[in-house]
Amino acid sequence: MQTQTTTETIEFNGWTLRVRPAQTPNPKLLLMVHGLTGDENSMWVFARRFSPEYYIIAPRAPHPANPQGFSWRPNPLTIEEAQLNVHKRPGLDALQPSAEALIKVWDEYAASIKIEAQQFDAIGFSQGGAMVNVLGMLYPQRVQKMGVLAGFAPSGLEAYIQNRVLTGKHVFVAHGTQDKMVPVDRARASMGLLEQAGASITYCEDEVGHKLSANCLKALEDYLTI
Numbered sequence: 001m002q003t004q005t006t007t008e009t010i011e012f013n014g015w016t017l018r019v020r021p022a023q024t025p026n027p028k029l030l031l032m033v034h035g036l037t038g039d040e041n042s043m044w045v046f047a048r049r050f051s052p053e054y055y056i057i058a059p060r061a062p063h064p065a066n067p068q069g070f071s072w073r074p075n076p077l078t079i080e081e082a083q084l085n086v087h088k089r090p091g092l093d094a095l096q097p098s099a100e101a102l103i104k105v106w107d108e109y110a111a112s113i114k115i116e117a118q119q120f121d122a123i124g125f126s127q128g129g130a131m132v133n134v135l136g137m138l139y140p141q142r143v144q145k146m147g148v149l150a151g152f153a154p155s156g157l158e159a160y161i162q163n164r165v166l167t168g169k170h171v172f173v174a175h176g177t178q179d180k181m182v183p184v185d186r187a188r189a190s191m192g193l194l195e196q197a198g199a200s201i202t203y204c205e206d207e208v209g210h211k212l213s214a215n216c217l218k219a220l221e222d223y224l225t226i
Contacts, residue, residue: 007056009040012112015105016040016060023052029117030224031106031135032058035126035150037069043125046149046212049221055115059105062098072098072131089182090127092134092156099134103142121224123147123172126182126210130154133190137197140165146199147172147220149212152182153190160197167198172223174216176208 007020018040022028030050032043040060047056061070073094110117121144124132129151136143137160148171171194175187184205191201202223206213212220 029120033124033128121145164198181210
């Protein structure tokens with residue numbers, strides 16, 4: 001059965017946010033992070049059956065993408081360039097400023113609506129999945145559950161991995177074997193890095209392209225209810 005899908009799009013401190021308030025007091029919090037050329041609307045296809053206990057916030061990334069949408073890194077590749085340059089994914093240096101800005105606006109928005117937001121769950125798709133990995137590594141005391149959908153672990157996280165900053169965390173990873181945007185080998189390698197950082201992994205792989213399969217969506221829903 002689908003949960004409430006009533007959402008609101010707002011402008012807040014220079015950001016565009018699409019939010020779905022929780023239907024319970026003392027809500028759990030979920031950050032949804034879109035991929036390259038996406039926006040604040042892109043992730044809601046996944047959220048239809050997410051628990052009504054979640055207060056969900058989906059921000060628009062701060063940098064314009066080419067030819068449309070938005071990016072978490074400045075001067076991003078186009079989709080075509082990204083497909084041709086699969087090894088030129090953004091690293092920590094390109095994504096960290098957006099991660100820090102995202103935490104700042106997250107805290108400011110939570111304070112404005114008077115909810116406790118010190119800890120939250122996060123899911124991201126593609127470049128958004130890379131952002132979730134960055135957020136989890138930089139802010140392990142804050143990010144609880146991590147869902148990395150058709151994503152990857154960016155370069156530059158070696159010190160965090162060595163320090164095992166994800167010890168005790170359970171991370172959900174989903175990927176398609178036919179993904180030409182982020183090849184599945186990249187996802188498998190990224191899982192190894194997450195495990196080196198101390199995380200345990202639930203992995204869902206299916207014969208799809210750069211998308212989330214129905215089976216993996218169900219597995220994601222189950223993961224978020226644990």
